Amino acid sequence: MTTAAPTQTQLPEGQHGIKAHSDGAGKVVPVQTRSERFASFDVNDFAAVTGREAVWKLSPVGTFTDLTAGELDGSTYPIEADDVDGVTLEWIDRADARIAVVGVPEERASANAWSSFDQALSITIDGEEAKTVVVKRSALGDGPRAAHTVITAKPFSRGLVIIENSGDARLTENVEIVVGDQADITVVSVQWWNDEAVHLANHFATIGRDARLKHVVVSLGGKVVRVNPTLHLNGQGSDLEALGVYFADAGQHLEQQVYMHHNAANTRGRVTYKGALQGAGARTVWIGDVLISNSAVGTDSYEQNRNLVLTDGTRADSIPNLEIETGDIAGAGHASATGRFDDEQLFYLQARGIPEDQARRLVVRGFLTEIVQQIGDAALQERLQDAIEAELLGTPVSASTGAQGGAQQ
Template sequence: MTITETEPTFIPVQTRSERFSSTRVDDFDTVNGREATWRYTPVARIAALFEQGLDGSRYDVELRAAGDVTTEWVARDHELVGAAGIPEEKASANAWTTFDEALVVTVSGEAGEAVLARGGLGTANRAAHTVIHATAGSTATLVLRNTGDASLTENIEIVLDDGAQLTLVSVQEWTDDSRHVSTHFARVGRDARLKHIVVSLGGSFIRLNPAIHLAGPGAEIEAYGAYFADAGQYIEHQVYVFHDEQHQRSRVTYKGALQGASAHTVWIGDVLIGQNAVGTDSYEQNRNLVLTDGARADSVPNLEIEIGDIVGAGHASATGRFDDEQLFYLQSRGITEDEARRLVVRGFLVEIVQQIGSPELEEHLQAAIEAELTGNAAGAQSVAGEQA
């Protein structure tokens, strides 16, 4: 059959930047799990977060800050809402459609370290919207602490004005039955630098996807992630970095450990070097350590380059089990096998945790990782004992 000019043809989306986006949930079709952004995700586990009727009201937050960090609730039409990006999938659009007010966190001057904590969201299906604005020339570390129960879909916008330097740490320590779907949109201005760190430990289902737009010349992003999935837990991170101007730099490093039946992690890394991105220097990598049978790690790095004049670009991915030589070395020096395994895992993830730069938080996360390892080992022994 001859195809005429008037007949529609289907052309699949081949580049990351051409995905459909909208702030209206009704503009997205029903999610079936075959879409590019959902192809690894067990969407049935978060079906309620695609539906209408989410609670988009205010919630309690606690800000602990020594410097120039403030919070305020603003209306949906605030000038900063939508400044960093808009949704490319239905759960994100549902949050955008539903939230009543946005929480704006403003960082100015040399603000030092601040902690924004929330832990009372409850089990109702919720939507939320947060904007983090680092003003021109400001410097700060902001920690987002997530604890307690949650069934939440949300968008977090991160706006760095020219010359701003922000370290943003998002820590997920939800209860075992919690579900959390979050997109972090970031817009990084001229000569600004964002260090974005994700630590995902607690929760039944975690899907946290950073989408970083390097919008100004000389902009930089360092994106780090550490995650530990135990039996039945699902943790997903999709990282998108868009180089859109000249002389920009990006580094992406995510590392995860999995232990227990049906533990499942997904990491997808998309880097797009646009037509204006002369002198780009980019590299992304993902490493996964599978500790037991029955655990699964999916890792997909992607790189698109639309210009030839760059400094460098590359990606790497690896998933494997314990190094027997490392275990043998430690055991030969009198360390038990269980303790040797814990040492290897701690050493594997410590590279990411140490990027935070907060001794107190780093110590807490090291203890949390140790608790994951010890708790899982105890649970496995308990199950084995019951079966015997």
């Protein structure tokens, strides 16, 4: 078991106006740096989730107590994937050296998944020729389940990995992504879940020297979907593009907590998440943490989140955070905006004879297309465009839209 203890700072009483806490907890002021969070592989090292914790305070914790505190089914499950040259899919034992390479769970649901899975799904990308593999999961059932996936891009390799999730699920999982030196890989996670599905996911990635990772999260279906990427630019000259697109309907909770860590010199990182909300009770949460370590000189970093509110009764939380430990950087910044339609855009379209309802759909599609068109797979991009149109029309969204079959493994 590996445990990273939480760090606390002892300060003289009254220094800089900071006073000791009155709860008698040792007269300490906790360190707020994102990298100092408590982490452990063992679920028993975490206290029960109450919803007051920083990592859970915007989540509907009462809807998934079985995933944070209960026993989980950690057995393997059916997948569908075609055979692709340069791609190896296999189930590996939890003692395999490829597991626990990237990160350590920082919250109880992630640790519960790590403590519970029997075998991990390993996806290995090799070879300099570009390749695409689609892995589909649609038979997870409605019982509480744990899963673990390891995606390894060997040095100099190129590839696109798409993981499509559909059907029923009550799932907590961890995904490790290891990008070797000078590799160029895109990883896309698509959530088409049924209406009552609950999905809690933590993605951990490390990017090697002069390597590039494009990480894309698409969340459309499910009652509660929480995908939190932790992305470390550990190699000099590494490059990260972290993208997200989501559409929350009435009663849906879609959440993303993104952590981009610049940990080496001359790294570049971009985080862009865009979402739309419609219907009573539609809720989205985006938290973006960026840490530029003192070793990350020459860093070029930017994060942004945009939300388009389509109806009353919705709520979008958007919280960007930026920590910089060195002044020797190329640039860093963040932005967040949540608002309604641009009246000028609607007027422009209506003045050209386009009815208001069609004009609104065009604006939303244009708003979200910026992310969709960067995925790099034409078939999936077309299906997502159709799904966004279906969301706007209030019709059910299904993974079967334009789906292509695969071989079950």
